[in-house]
Amino acid sequence: MLLTIVAPAVLVAAVIAAIVLAFYDRGAGGGATGPIGSLASPVPPSGVGNPGAPQRVVLARVGELEIVLPVARQHVTAVLFHPVADSGALNMTPASGVPHNVATDHGGEPGTSGVDVGAPAGTTVYSPVNGTVTAVVPHRIGGRPEGLEIVITPEGVPDAAIRVSHLEPGPDGIVPQVGTAVGAGRTVIGRVRDLSRVVIFDIARYTNDAGDNVEIDLLRQPTGPGA
Numbered sequence: 001m002l003l004t005i006v007a008p009a010v011l012v013a014a015v016i017a018a019i020v021l022a023f024y025d026r027g028a029g030g031g032a033t034g035p036i037g038s039l040a041s042p043v044p045p046s047g048v049g050n051p052g053a054p055q056r057v058v059l060a061r062v063g064e065l066e067i068v069l070p071v072a073r074q075h076v077t078a079v080l081f082h083p084v085a086d087s088g089a090l091n092m093t094p095a096s097g098v099p100h101n102v103a104t105d106h107g108g109e110p111g112t113s114g115v116d117v118g119a120p121a122g123t124t125v126y127s128p129v130n131g132t133v134t135a136v137v138p139h140r141i142g143g144r145p146e147g148l149e150i151v152i153t154p155e156g157v158p159d160a161a162i163r164v165s166h167l168e169p170g171p172d173g174i175v176p177q178v179g180t181a182v183g184a185g186r187t188v189i190g191r192v193r194d195l196s197r198v199v200i201f202d203i204a205r206y207t208n209d210a211g212d213n214v215e216i217d218l219l220r221q222p223t224g225p226g227a
Contacts, residue, residue, distance in 0.1 A: 053126060053185055053186045054069070054071070054072035054073060054126070054185065055072075055073065055185075056068050056069075056184065056185040056186075057069040057073055057097070057098065057185075058095045058097065058098075059079070059094070059095055059098055059115065059117070059128065059216075060081075060092035060093055060094050060095055060112070060115065061092065061093050061095065062090065062091075062092050062093065062157075062160070062218060063157075064156070065129065065154050065156075065157050065160070066129070066184065067092060067115075067128045067129055067162070067184075067216065067218075068126075068128055068129070068184045068185045069098070069117060069128070069185070070117055070125050070126050070127070070128045070164065070185075070189075070214050070216065071117060071119045071123050071124065071125055071126070071192070071214065072123075072124075075119045075120065075123045076117060076118060076119055077118035077119060077120070077206075077207040077208070077209060077211075077213075078101070078118040078203055078206035078207045079098055079099065079100035079101070079115065079116070079117055079118070080100065080101045080102070080103055080115065080116045080118075080202070080203045080206060081094055081100055081101070081102045081103065081111070081112040081114070081115045082102070082103035082111060082112075082113075082114050082115070082116065083103070083104070083105040083109070083110075083111025083112075083113055083114065084111070084113040084114040084217045084218075084219070085105075086113075086217070086219055088161075088219045088220035088221075089111075089113035089114070089217065089218065089219055089220075090113055090160065090218045090219065090220055091111065091112045091113050091218070092112050092113065092115065092218050093112070094112060094115075100115075101206055103202065113217060113218055113219075114215060114216065114217040114218070115215070115216050116201070116203045116213040116214070116215050117213055117214050117215075117216070118203050118206070118207050118209075118211060118212070118213040119192050119212065119213060119214060120192065120209065120212060121191075121192050121193065121194035121195075121196070121212045122191055122192060122194070123191060123192040123214075124170065124171060124188055124191055125164070125167060125170075125188070125189055125190045125191055125192060125214050126184075126185050126186060126187060126188055126189065127152060127164075127182035127183060127184055127185070127186070127187045127189050128152075128162060128164065128184060128185075128216050129152055129154045129155070129162050129182075129184050130154065130155040130182070130183055130184045131152045131153050131154040131155045131157075131162065131181075131182060132152065132153050132155075132179065132180065132181055132182070133150060133151070133152055133176045133177065133178055133179065133180045133182060133189075134151050134152065134153045134161070134178060135150070135151035135178060136148060136149075136150050136151075136175060136176060136177070136178060137149055137151075139165045139166065139167070139193075141195070141198055141199060142198070144198075146193065146195060146198060147165075147166065147167050147168045147193035147195070148165075148167045148168065148169070148175065148190060148193075149163055149164065149165035149166075149167065150163075150164045150165075150167060150176060150189055150190070151163050151164075152164065152182060153221065158221065159220060159221050160218065160219070160220065160221055161218075161219045161220070161221045162216060162217070162218060162219075163215075163216070163217040163219060164189065164190075164214060164215070164216055165214070165215045165217075166192060166193050166195055166212070166213055166214050166215050167189065167190035167191065167192070167193055167214065168190055168191050168192075168193040169190060169191070170188045170189065170190045170191055171188070171191065172188075175190070176189050176190075192212055192213065192214050193212075194212055195212060196209075196210035196211060196212050201213065
């Protein structure tokens with residue numbers, strides 16, 4: 001995501017006004033990366049089959065892998081695909097059924113290895129893929145920890161990693177454990193963190209609020225010695 005760090009004295013007041021989808025931006029994310037952990041002993045699925053989960057809407061595809069909206073569609077303020085500054089970044093193919101924008105890198109090249117899904121702070125976030133949590137680490141902005149990022153290995157795609165950031169613990173205060181099985185659009189993995197206090201999001205150009213969002217990056221899973 002693309003962002004500008006704001007001095008603490010100049011806090012950006014978040015306007016909690018989400019528009020019903022005109023159905024976003026990495027032109028706004030935190031850009032922080034964290035180590036991808038090793039798979040731990042399996043933990044029972046958390047919230048798989050959650051009766052309160054939103055309708056499953058495909059956001060992007062990569063081969064047979066489907067990445068779904070991580071929040072209920074009615075809470076989405078905008079969708080922005082963007083390049084990810086990571087040597088292992090992989091491009092996604094945006095789904096035609098979800099209105100979106102595509103940002104470019106500093107060289108002017110469009111990229112779709114990351115996507116920011118705008119939603120008001122506090123919005124419940126669901127796993128964007130079926131898979132297993134392989135890392136839960138602090139998300140850092142300007143060297144400061146600001147919430148969490150969660151890495152998920154998609155089911156059937158062991159060489160890929162889905163990194164979800166701009167999160168804080170979910171409504172129940174629980175953070176997914178490494179080894180937890182998650183279901184696409186069914187398992188709660190957190191809530192959208194209010195980061196408009198510390199950054200200016202580019203996605204805000206497409207929304208009627210300060211641009212808070214959940215960011216999803218598609219990366220190649222490190223394997224072998226030194227991974």
